[in-house]
Amino acid sequence: MDEFVLRMExxxxxxxGTKALDDVxxxxxxxxxxxxxxxxxAGKSTLMNVLGGTESPDNGRIFIDGAEMGSYGTTGARDAGIGFVHQELSSCLHMTVAENIFMGRLHLYKTALGFTDYARINGEAKEYLTMFSSKVRPVQKMRELKIADQQVVEIIKSISINCKILIFDEPTSSLTEKEVEYLFDIINRLKSQDIGIIYISHRMEEVFRLSDRIAVLRDGKLVETLKTSGTDANGVVSRMVGRSISEFYPPKSRAFGPDILEVEGLSSRNLFQNVSFKLKKGEILGFSGLVGAGRTEVASGLCGLLEADRRSIKLNGRRIVIRNYSDAIKQGIVYLTEDRKALGLFLKLQVKKNITSTNLKGVTNGFFISNEAEIRTAAEYAEKLNIxxxxxxQKVDxxxxxxxxxxxxxxxLYTAPKIxxxxxxxxxxDVGAKSEIHNMLRELCDAGTGIIIISSELTEIVGMCDRVIVMCENRVMGEVTGGDIAEETIMKLATAV
Ligand SMILES: Nc1ncnc2c1ncn2[C@@H]1O[C@H](COP(=O)(O)OP(=O)(O)OP(=O)(O)O)[C@@H](O)[C@H]1O
Ligand SMILES: [Mg+2]
Known part of the structure; x- marks a missing residue:
């Protein structure tokens, strides 16, 4: 038998316009x-899409257990024992959790009369969910679930096909710490069952905790495959970017101006009550807490994306009325959503249309949208953000x-927001682009924009924020400022129920 369960040659x-993979x-x-x-x-997802049968390669060969695979699609991949937890969640939102888990295999679960045997699929789904300590019910519709829970369902779906090879494309980005630990347990269990695992992540910490070897891609080419025990994060990052990167955060503010945003008694029926906070000029405010602590809800409530009592919101000292999100945008309050696929982007539209959609006035001459202005604006931002x-x-997808x-x-950014x-x-x-975004946010803040960051990554909160509000189970647990902002202090507040 071949020593390798998988060889891609x-x-x-x-x-x-893009050579996504070059002789990998x-x-x-x-x-x-x-x-x-x-x-x-760099080509990570493309390489895995080739393996998972969603993209066909232009050249190269794939061997599973030593046997060469002809050309194949997703069904072929599943039959060959390749499971895939995708980067962008790909569930059918109108179907139930159990239906999603057993999708493509529902015909194997029939009653004597030829109907889908829901009792059986719900029962089996329940077993998997329990294995994941998940509170989700098999009959719930996917669309009712939070992103983190949808992710768990996707993982279960792959595990349930009895795969030989399991691909994870950035699986932890929307999981809570507890769920991450659980996932790592599961991965270790799968490992001991001789399953080969490919794990894509931008988090070096995870890469070093989990992996045996690390394959580094740059511009579609394989730079090197390293033994994890023989290298460190710097070694990996410098191979990734071809230079070394400082992981420093931009210096924090020293002087604050007047209050630019004052929120008082923000409440949303059964979601959260009486949240009050202020944001000063020159200050970056953080909202920390575990995934699901209610931070997204508070932000959505503030911006009119969620029904809430918004009677007392002041912008630059003046009371403003926000009935819905477009009112908020008109006032200069914008919200970058965590769910880019459902709410944030028009995936089927061009990059230039997406960037300029929020401020069409900026690219209109007279009555018409100027194509030239659209292209110029989009290109400017693509360069600024190193897109x-x-x-x-190109279409965004x-x-x-x-x-x-x-x-x-x-x-x-193109709307030049106030908040x-x-x-x-x-x-x-990725690490390089991350520090570019951090620097840019600090510059915006220094130039007078009020910045609020919601993040589950504690290092980001600690590195960027001048003040941090910590939430737990839809309540504000406390506030930390200045020198008190440390991972430990925040964690204590975030987990104190
Ligand atoms: N369907 C497509 N049409 C055109 N270009 C594409 C398509 N899919 C991917 N690409 C391009 O191929 C390159 C590799 O993309 P890929 O998604 O594999 O990157 P990645 O390493 O997974 O990055 P990330 O860390 O951002 O997920 C990118 O330049 C991307 O724009
Ligand atoms: Mg990717």
Whole structure:
């Protein structure tokens, strides 16, 4: 038998305008975790889409257990034992949890009369969910679930096909710490069952905790495959970007101006009560807490995306009325959502349309939208944020995940907001681009924009914020400022129920 459960040899893939993969070869042993790392747009997801049968390669060969695979699609991949937890959640939102888990296999679960045997699929789904300590019920519709719960369902779906190879494309970006630990337990269990695992992540900490080897991609080429025990984060990052990167955060504010935003008694029926806070000029305010603590709800309530009592909101000392989100935007309060797929981007539209959609006045001459102005504006932001694309006339869904995230940031920046609320702004963004975004936020703040950051990444909160409000179970647990802002202090508040 082949020593490797998987060999991918000399894989090449070109999209119009981009060579996404150039002669890439990787191999995977049974019971091994191979981490796949690289900057946004390096080709990680494309390589895995080729393996998972959603993209066909232009050249190269794939061997599973030593046997060469002909050309195949997603069904072929599943039959060959390849499971895939995708970067962008791909569930059918109108179907139930159990239906999603057993999707594509529902015909195997029939009653004697030929109907789908719901009792059985719900029962089996329940067992998996219990295994994950999940409170989700098999009969719930996917659309009712939070992103984190949808993610768990996707993981279960892959595990339930009895795969030989399991691919995780940034699985932890929307999981709570507890869920991450649970996932790691599961991965270790799968490892001991001789399943080969490919794990894509931008978080070095996870890569080093989990992997046996690390394959580094840069610009579609394999730079090197390293033994994890023989290298460190610096070694990996410098190979990823071809230079070394400082992980420093920009210096914090020393002087604050007057209050630019004053929120008092913000409440939303059964979601949260009586949340009050102020934001000063020159200050970055953080909302911390575990995933699900209610931070997104408070931000949505403030911006009119959620029904809430907004009677007392002042912007630059003046009371403002926000009936809905477009009122908020008119006032200069914008919200960068954590859910870019459902709420944030028009995936089927061009990059230039996405970036300029929020401020059409900026690209209109007379009555008409000027194509030239659209292109110029979009290109300017693509350069500023280092967005990897071949042309601004590309559709957004042809960009890599991290680059889509940057388009969202660009789109709201273009409105020149007074208050910019960012929910998980650097999720899925590589280390280099992350510090670019951080520097930019600090510059905006210094120039007078009020910045509020919601983040589950404690290092980001601690590194960026001048003041932090900590939430737990829809309540504000406390506030930390200045020198008191430390991971430990925040964690204590975030977990004190
Ligand atoms: N359908 C497509 N059409 C055109 N270009 C594409 C398409 N899919 C991917 N690309 C391009 O191929 C390159 C590699 O993208 P890929 O999604 O593999 O990157 P990635 O390493 O997964 O990045 P990230 O960390 O941001 O998820 C990018 O430049 C991307 O824009
Ligand atoms: Mg990707």
């Amino acid at each position: 000399h894989i090449g893939k070109t999209f119009p 070869s990787i191999e995977l042993r049974r019971g091994e975790v191979l981490a796949l790392v690289g900057e946004n747009g 990897k694309l071949s042309t601004v006339e 042809s960009l890599s995940g991290g680059n889509q995230q940057k388009i969202m940031v660009a789109k709201w 910019f609320i960012l929910d998980e702004p650097t999720r899925g963004i």
